[in-house]
Amino acid sequence: MEGLALVKVIVIALAVVAFASPATGQSLPGGFVYLRDIDPTILEDIRYAGSNNFVGRPLAGYEAADCVVKRDVGLALARAQRELAPQHLSLKMLDCYRPARAVHDMVIWAQNGRETPAERRYNPAFRKKDLFRLGYIAEHSGHSTGAAVDLTLVDLKADNSAAFDPGRAYADCTAPTSARAPEASVDMGTGYDCSDVKAHTAARLITSDQRRWRNVLVSAMAKQGFVNYSKEWWHFSLPGAGGPAYDFPIEARFR
Template structure:
């Protein structure tokens, strides 16, 4: 009887170890945001076709937000502040493998540009994205401490979905004409390489400016710093470090 119990305990321990081994897919210090706060909406663009490249980027094997553990805890705190206001964060991108950054670089230099891709940089060529500061050969995203995100009104009708076959207006157009993203109107779409995307742009409405200011303020209260050329981009100083290249795999 005692031997049977011991055997059962050994089997149970082995099973738990096996589960833990399967779940441990991330380097130390990284977490899936969904495991920290499942209420935060995720729309990880580079895992699909709804992005400026028009296809999944290398390393995005799953549409999951992966972040440094401390970053995830702070995002949970932001979400807890927003929830009573019927608002939610929506994540567009989190940790980004360096192979995905290299994929962006190669795309920007391939000499080709489709009308669908042009929606994201209507005022200039994609070859100018580096010079103008919209794409970099090294990204803070690869450290797990940079984020692309927006706000969602939970009581609004966010049912419109992206149709890859539809001819949408460019990312600076009226919210009813550009591709839908189920979030508040920030004045441009996500990843819009244009001066209108600058956080303090003068060419947006008062309501759009209030939404941007609200996002910046709620993030700043947790120490996040906004990138002035992209209203959606935030980083946490001191939480970065080395760049990583592990793929974003499905959660177990």
């Protein structure tokens, strides 16, 4: 009996230790947080951590597909999410904090003198060497301060099962949603990271439904203090939440 009791004590002790010692979260500098720690209901599809982006590979510093933001930004996003929930809508994060090394990676990509058909899907009307001059990519990004985010909306009642196939030759980012790469989100009129006038938030060459979705997103974000970048329907920043640019890598929230 004493031996059995001892075994029970050991089992209980191990269970308590396991419960009290979860996987250690990564420490972040400068008031940054993992968005999941503030609101785990917000969807995340961090595109620069994979191949479904205009470069076609993970960018430098994206070691995990986790959204990292300044705490004030995360709290504001959570408030927007609560406002959208009664409409059966969810935010979906496409990019959050972006290490400065990733921004430099974009610069090198734009200047490498090559342009593949897959890359052209994202800038059908421009050459990639002109994207900086035209304001579609910046050499110094607000994303690196933790105050800027890229995001879209997901209709939780819709079928969002369509997945990106890296081996498929999709139409360019301005094409109808049935022909371009799937976003698993509402139809905003262009794909994410589309460098084209049609992606300008107030673009005229979109349908009434596409404009309505853009207005829903802009309104929900503006209500929480976010400002939209006029050339990108997906890009928002929170004034006053930033600071210096950072270059720490994005690591997995838990190891």
